[in-house]
Amino acid sequence: MDDLVRYYERELALLREQAREFAERYPKIATRLALRGDSASEDPHAERLFETFALLAARAAKNIEDDYPEFTKALIGTLYPHYLRPFPSCSIACFDVDSSRAAQMSSSVTIPRGTELYSRPVRGTKVFFRTAYDVTLSPLQLTGARFHAIAQVPSLSRAPAGASAQISLTFAIQSGHASAAELQLDSVRLYTQGEPQFTAALRDALSMRALCAYVEPGQSGRWIALDRFPFSAAGMTRTDALVPYPETSDPAYLLLSEYFAYPEKFGFFDCDLRQAGRLGGRQFTLHVLLKDILADSAEARILQSLATEHVLLGCTPVVNLFETTGKLSDQASASSTEAAYPLVVDEQVAHAYEVYSVDSVTQTKQTAQGDKVAVFDPLYSLRHSLRPTRDTIYWKLHRDDLAARNSPGLEVALSFVNGDLEVAPPPNALDCKLTCSNRDLPAHLDHGLPGGDLTLEGGTLARRISLLHRPTRSIRFRHGHNALWRLISQLSLNPVLLTGGAEPIRDLLKLHDLQGSAISVRQIEGVVNLTQQVVTAWVPSQPFAGMVRGIEIHLTVDPDCFAGTGVHVFAKVMDELVSLYVTSNSFTQLVLLSSKDGEELLRCPRRTGSAFLT
Incomplete structure (x- = not known):
């Protein structure tokens, strides 16, 4: 909405300027609208018409300047959907094993990735987390x-x-x-x-x-x-x-x-x-x-x-995501030219939930042969029927940023079309499986309590599960000002990233910097240059070793800009990124250099895509 104000003011100013010229050229007609020389109207109804038209024109102008966001969102939502979704709250959980229990253990126990944990109610609602790493509980302790x-x-x-x-x-x-x-x-x-x-x-x-x-x-x-x-x-x-x-x-x-x-x-x-x-x-x-x-x-x-x-054992990142079910609201909202039906998890506390993704939409019908489950695919996906008919129903997902601010919990809605892309009514008794978050509730969670902060259903060997940091607030990608088109351009592999110096890589980093904190801005500014050169390396392999041509990428950074954060993790992430630019029978190797004296800070292993060369 903040972006829309700029377009609204521009359209209103343009409309008033045209009204002033119209009044000068056709004064007799202008008097019927009570137009004055300063382009304002003495008729309040005419003023409201000007403002209403300016608002409608502003919405159209914003969509035009965003270069058709329906297309960009559909494309990114199919290939890289996390760019359109809120990044949920995260923290670090520590499973503390009681020493008396550890003394009785004869084997280790693994709590698998994706295990669900829950907290005490926050403002009347339990907050759920899932583990991101496997956690191994064992009698092994770090004693020094x-x-x-x-x-x-x-x-x-x-x-x-x-x-x-x-x-x-x-x-x-x-x-x-x-x-x-x-x-x-x-x-x-x-x-x-x-x-x-x-x-x-x-x-x-x-x-x-x-x-x-x-x-x-x-x-x-x-x-x-x-x-x-x-x-x-x-x-x-x-x-x-x-x-x-x-x-x-x-x-x-x-x-x-x-x-x-x-x-x-x-x-x-x-x-x-x-x-x-x-x-x-x-x-x-x-x-x-x-x-x-x-x-x-x-x-x-x-x-x-x-x-x-x-140095702690038994820790894992936890993220505020959990699987649940939702239902369509009976009251449809206008979304473009379609009727969109908000997805609601709990109508009583809708604000406590945010839909991260719609995992499946199904309908169960009872027949003489038993229950028959019909699966509805998203319109923008790779799972379409080869021969869709008018009876084939697809669903489209809409995220309304305005509704997210004014009516939290009602911002995600579904609309339906048939095989001919005509608007269709929603099927009856739909089962919607969702992945949801608790929005910003985790940020209000008390942490560091003596008895622990989280609970595992069914219990665990750990005497308590504590959060080492206060959970973060959920954050979102910025989609305005052609951000999605710039993102698509950056995601399309081309040699500009490796040959354009520091600016292309900085632009890519800025698009992914969701928080825009002083620390991350300083790191991005610390990228001084990026160059590449063709090199040849001896690669031992079976059945024969040989010489292989590859690309050596020199990334020059200012170490002072990474003070307090370190450069190794940044270098490893950048190594994963530049490895996408490898060609068949070739390799990439990232070399991190200091801008102060040209010192080699780190030389990453040679790799061909996700595989390392030995």
């Missing part, structure tokens, strides 16, 4: 976490050249019934908790400064070198997405949206325990040697406070 500004390597172990600092994490099995090997814990997922500046320094140290890792069984003082570095950044795969999206969507764009909408999602590390657990027994310490961190550096001073409360 330390940073040493000077590497303390035993004399019997050889430290690699350049090792200057050290991070040590100690794990212990609290159960007397199982060893690390018997628990069969291949890996655990760790969450870095603390002030943003501290967690950013810790993530960058483990990801960009690590030289090698050792395992120390018990407190023996004997370090055993690990063949593989055990830590890797989590949250980058399709199965770790916060929100659902179709197979037609490329996960790189969703990663970009999630990075700006909820960057805390990427504060996780996977720790590979297959070798360490086998060698370490019931207690072991992982020692990570770091490079380029001097004892008197700012990074060393920040990491000096590392303790067990900064």
Whole structure:
């Protein structure tokens, strides 16, 4: 509506200017409308007509300048629907295992991704969350976490050249019934908790400064070198997405949206325990040697406070989404030239729910042969009947931004058309399966309560489930000012992104920056340049190794613009993005450079699409 005011004022000013010229040219006729020389009318009814016409013309002008939003929304809604949907509230949940229960455990228990949790009522309504990652509950506990500004390597172990600092994490099995090997814990997922500046320094140290890792069984003082570095950044795969999206969507764009909408999602590390657990027994310490961190550096001073409360087990992002059913309101609203019927979850508290997606629309009819279920497909989809008829019914989804502000809970509506695209009445007794959120209710949820903040239906081994952060407010993409067309242009792969310098990549980042916070704006401004060059690399493969031509992409950033947030997660997200530009029998490799001195900050592995070359 704020955008419409600008068009309304422009149309009204144009109408008054034309009225003034009309009054000067045809004064006799103008007197019938009580037009004065200043283009205003003394007749209040004529003034209301001017204003009404200006409002109607403003709506038409806005649609014209948005370049037919019905088409752009239909296209994006089919391929990348999350751009049209609100990004729901998110937080980090921690499952705290009671020490007495951990002592009795003989195996680990996994709480799968998508498990539903609920809170105490907020303003009379329960808030529901679903987990984004698998959570493993086990008797394995983190009992120590330390940073040493000077590497303390035993004399019997050889430290690699350049090792200057050290991070040590100690794990212990609290159960007397199982060893690390018997628990069969291949890996655990760790969450870095603390002030943003501290967690950013810790993530960058483990990801960009690590030289090698050792395992120390018990407190023996004997370090055993690990063949593989055990830590890797989590949250980058399709199965770790916060929100659902179709197979037609490329996960790189969703990663970009999630990075700006909820960057805390990427504060996780996977720790590979297959070798360490086998060698370490019931207690072991992982020692990570770091490079380029001097004892008197700012990074060393920040990491000096590392303790067990900064590295947590049993955590996962949670998102305010849940599956439910809805029904069509009996009162239709006008949507373009069609009658649209609002989808309502609970008429008594409609404002407490927001439809995220319509998952299915069906109708059940009782026949002599039993219940017959008719499935209605969306009009804009890839599931149309090959031979639609006049009896074939499709549904269209409408989101009304004005209704979202004035009548929350009634902004999503369905209209129906037949196979000839003619308006059709809604079928009777429809069953609508929905994915919904609680709008902004989670942001008012009390967190950090002694007894926990969330509950799992049926109980769990965890004594409490706590939220580590206050849930965020839901946020939305900006669709005005040709934003959707610019988004379609950016989503269409073309070489401009890799050859146009910093501006094209900045434009893409701005489109995905939903919050527009000072931190994200500073990061986008920190992208200084992007160039590419053709390179040739030796790639070992079976049955024959060979030389492969690829693209090396140099992304230059200002490290100061990423102070407090770190550059590693940003680089990994950008690596996923530029990997889309690979061609057959080729590869891409992202190299992150500093704008200050041209120093190479990070060199990502070569990859061909989603696969890494070894």
